[in-house]
Amino acid sequence: MPKTIEKKKAGEESVVHFTFAGAVAGAKRCLPIAVSGVAIGLVFGVLARQAGLSPVEAWLMSILVFSGAAQFVVIGIWASPVPLAGVVLATLVVGLRHLLMGAALSPWFSKLPKRKAFGSVFFMADENWAMTMGEFQKGKRDAAFLLGGGIVMFVSWSTFTFVGSAAGSFIEDPAKWGLDFAFTAVFIALLVGMWRGKPSLLPWGVAAVVAVLGHEFLPGHWYILLGGLAGSLAGVMLRGR
């Protein structure tokens, strides 16, 4: 075990790049995600309109917040007058998983100039983050991959939020087109690339059990954070012995 750690540390000594070509590569890889995200953006726009937000308000939310999970949850509790405390708390709970995701980026992003690192993380969503981690694990070192992928998703998300909200309720349930499964399929494909055989079994098993239990018995999105924490800690206990 210590050998793999030494190897990883040596790898991290290498230079981290931040190039235009890296951003383009990230954009290309995230394009299919952004395309299937069009339907989700449209649906969000429609729901936001029904909840009482104007098209400009919904658009502003997608631009400034840029978090599908947080926005759907908030629209679910939206009322008049706006329940500010509930909105902020729900956003925080849904966003806590970002803390873990940002920490996972740190071995590479802490080597970048602050402006680039902290500008890029505004665009960190589940999908482009996961793809970026996959790239890093394959030995690639271009951190602009996250930004490029994020910008494509940002443009798709904000544009189609506005279109959905302005155009009204012509969008049907995305589940009818199987699009609800697009993200899951991509996550599964990324997991296949991250599988390291037996050492993955315990942390992934623990994460799955905790996430399913959390999803069934806890409100909101706690299950993502709890599953991620429990699985990672299980991995530390397994390998740190």
Place this chain on the structure above:
Amino acid sequence: MDVDSTTLLAIVLMALVTYATRAGGLWLASRLDLSERAEIFLDQIPGAILISLVAPVVITGGPAAWAAAAAAALVAWRTGSLLGAMVVGVACILALRSLGIF
């Protein structure tokens, strides 16, 4: 411009909170001198988070989701293509649902 001031306040607060969570993990982890255990922990996060996103959808999703997940995994394993896995997964669940299998 059709923007209510309370709504705008709510949106700005959401934006601040969300950015704080996005920047906070990187900020903290960059500042700490990480032990070997902490590095192992960081190394485990991607897989554990992805499993947590996927497991509830797939495990509680029923036969159509199980089959589509298996198909997506198979394509990813054989070809390494994310796009291929996405297309096959969506096509599979769409086909099964249209046959009345959920």
